Amino acid sequence: MQHPKPAIAIIGGTGTLGSGLAHRLAAAGYRIVLGSRVAAKAEEAARALPAPAGSPPHRGAANEEAAAAGEVVIVTVPWASQAEILDAIAPHVVGKLVVDTTVPLVPPRVARVQLPPEGSAALAAQKRLGPSARVVAAFHNVAAHKLQQDVAIDCDVLIFGDEPKDRAIVAELAKAVGLRGVHGGPLVNSVAAEALTSVLIGINRNYKADGAGIRITGIVTD
Amino acid sequence: MQHPKPAIAIIGGTGTLGSGLAHRLAAAGYRIVLGSRVAAKAEEAARALPAPAGSPPHRGAANEEAAAAGEVVIVTVPWASQAEILDAIAPHVVGKLVVDTTVPLVPPRVARVQLPPEGSAALAAQKRLGPSARVVAAFHNVAAHKLQQDVAIDCDVLIFGDEPKDRAIVAELAKAVGLRGVHGGPLVNSVAAEALTSVLIGINRNYKADGAGIRITGIVTD
Numbered sequence: 001m002q003h004p005k006p007a008i009a010i011i012g013g014t015g016t017l018g019s020g021l022a023h024r025l026a027a028a029g030y031r032i033v034l035g036s037r038v039a040a041k042a043e044e045a046a047r048a049l050p051a052p053a054g055s056p057p058h059r060g061a062a063n064e065e066a067a068a069a070g071e072v073v074i075v076t077v078p079w080a081s082q083a084e085i086l087d088a089i090a091p092h093v094v095g096k097l098v099v100d101t102t103v104p105l106v107p108p109r110v111a112r113v114q115l116p117p118e119g120s121a122a123l124a125a126q127k128r129l130g131p132s133a134r135v136v137a138a139f140h141n142v143a144a145h146k147l148q149q150d151v152a153i154d155c156d157v158l159i160f161g162d163e164p165k166d167r168a169i170v171a172e173l174a175k176a177v178g179l180r181g182v183h184g185g186p187l188v189n190s191v192a193a194e195a196l197t198s199v200l201i202g203i204n205r206n207y208k209a210d211g212a213g214i215r216i217t218g219i220v221t222d
Numbered sequence: 223m224q225h226p227k228p229a230i231a232i233i234g235g236t237g238t239l240g241s242g243l244a245h246r247l248a249a250a251g252y253r254i255v256l257g258s259r260v261a262a263k264a265e266e267a268a269r270a271l272p273a274p275a276g277s278p279p280h281r282g283a284a285n286e287e288a289a290a291a292g293e294v295v296i297v298t299v300p301w302a303s304q305a306e307i308l309d310a311i312a313p314h315v316v317g318k319l320v321v322d323t324t325v326p327l328v329p330p331r332v333a334r335v336q337l338p339p340e341g342s343a344a345l346a347a348q349k350r351l352g353p354s355a356r357v358v359a360a361f362h363n364v365a366a367h368k369l370q371q372d373v374a375i376d377c378d379v380l381i382f383g384d385e386p387k388d389r390a391i392v393a394e395l396a397k398a399v400g401l402r403g404v405h406g407g408p409l410v411n412s413v414a415a416e417a418l419t420s421v422l423i424g425i426n427r428n429y430k431a432d433g434a435g436i437r438i439t440g441i442v443t444d
Contacts (some may be wrong), residue, residue: 001290010415013406030235051257110405112407112408112411113410113411113413113414115341115413119337143440148377151330154440155439155440158421161303161413183424183427183429184421184425185421185428188334188335189420189421189424190415191335191337191413191417192335192414192417192418192421193412195414195417196414198407198411198414199380199407199414201440202406202407202411203407204403204406204439207442207443209442210440211318211440211442212439212440212441213440214436214437214439215437216425216434216436217376217436218377218432218433218434218435219431219434
């Protein structure tokens, strides 16, 4: 890559998906700013991230401050908190690439697809943040706990966004965490991967699996 | 299997998906009743189906008559014709297993997910046919033209339906055509595979592929 790696803010960065992405991105040389509702929690978690010699230190902060510090902002929060947390970080993500990973799971029936009126959680995020944020949706189908282990993960990352070059940036992040990113088309298509997550939760139960995933077959990617 | 193979009606059976399923199911020993708007077209196509020695002959008929003759009824019609054709066959599928394969593609933007107000084409089918038909949704993601070739197809079939034993019957049909069926949960979850088809159409364009598909990873099936 010709350009330096962007600083990555991870909102809700002390959860399972956020921690997993943070660890793998940090190990790949990205500078991480972990966000949490409670700054002290994020600071503690940031200290535990791998920091290659000579690389700038990772940070932990309140979500708003983390969003302000990140060049790319990854949102890894539960569906029930998405609206509130997006409202909190909205002033700090103007013009930025926001990677929404939210799956609209509605407990207790999380294996049943229950989509929001906006069509998908990512479309809800774009509506909430307004047109100045460049929302891309990704990382819905990866078993989050596996990101925290040093294992190869047999899963592709479908990436949705209206701008191909923003999708390409997220494909690079996917590659950095050891996954293949696949362009899935415009943001409206995010419903496919969001719905698939409920399907995969049901498949895990039905087949007694630990982390079913998906692969796109029949394509050659670089 | 202990039970004899059910007679399979394929509505819209002269289209690409219908023909492909008909050929492979016939080769696997199922008796096929092909349906078409034009009976003569279906009769001609039925004569071209492989008929193992000693097996009962395949038939072609108008869609309504085919539906009446089938024990399992597979509907392979374009989204734009679904409502009209379901209305035509409705009196003939009471109590039967109806396999809906419809993907709600809205030309010209078929690579863009555009879901119907019912939530999915399969839910629209169930609503149209009423509760006496047992609707299961499947075969959305397989590249239809590949079914007509004598090739292995690297794709799983997600199967959605409210009754596990109906899904199991469809899994057997998937196996007969050389594909692995995976239980995807209740009919409401069909939106995942339907939306994914538009995503795969976009992936075919984007990656210059001939028939991208999907695999569910991390599970063991029999």
